[in-house]
Amino acid sequence: MKKTLILTSIIAASSLHGALIHRYSFNDAAGDATGAVLTDSVGGAHGVVQGAGAVFTGSGLDLPGGGSGTAAYGDLPNNLISVHSSVTFEGWVTIDGGGNPWARIFDFGSTNPGGLNGEVTGPGNTNGGGTDGLDYIFLSASRGGDYNAQRVEIRNEDPAGGGITTHDSNVATAFPQPIHFAVTWVDTGVGTSEINYWRDGVQLTANGAVGSNLGDLNDVNNWLGRSTWLNDGNVDATFDEFRIYDNALSEADVLASVALGPDAIPEPGSSTLLGLVGALMIFIRRRSR
Ligand SMILES: [Ca+2]
Ligand SMILES: [Ca+2]
């Protein structure tokens, strides 16, 4: 298994570099981030900070956590991923504290009543519909209020009838907890797709089957730190880096990224070596447990 991991990293040629389509680094000068633009340095799809209490640290966006009626979150533009047939979400985030049950790291989708009215444009329930998320893909920081438990979920109920896919994992979290995450979502056929999920370079969901396509997603509420289910709490976390790729990162790509960190992108030709370094780091970490 470990030999396989390392060999895979050596052999796999990375296609990571050319596939990065959105990059948010949050490196604005330290200070109040209320209403600030979230710059996309690669794709120009700039977002905005909604709600109250966010600050820039100089290297990240620090969200306060709290009820979604007022607390700050990152609001990215509509239709970022439904136009693609494969994507990877990747980021470096520190979970600052607990509470805020079902707090999300990211959640892209729509909220009741869905369709053209599925968009919520600010804190609270701005569209006046119900409070449940209908279409979405999310990675949660906690399951319920338990931060030693997480969930990746895809739901396709906008319009109704598309179903839901849930993948739970259980990784211990001690605040403040820095995390690297990568979630891939790839169409595999008409009405079928597949997800993979890594936390800190350890794969927790492998080839998880999903009964819908990326194009089925009504991605009008594309949020960092806020749930498309409006009664869930907003996360208390600091986002250092958030990226979207229009392909699926391989395990070698993910390990290369872990090794390099949030401030740089692997160059073509360097990611094989970096993947090896990343695999060795995880190998050593596992042996030391
Ligand atoms: Ca915080
Ligand atoms: Ca849908």
Ligand SMILES: [Ca+2]
């Ligand atoms: Ca929106």
Ligand SMILES: [Ca+2]
């Ligand atoms: Ca940063």
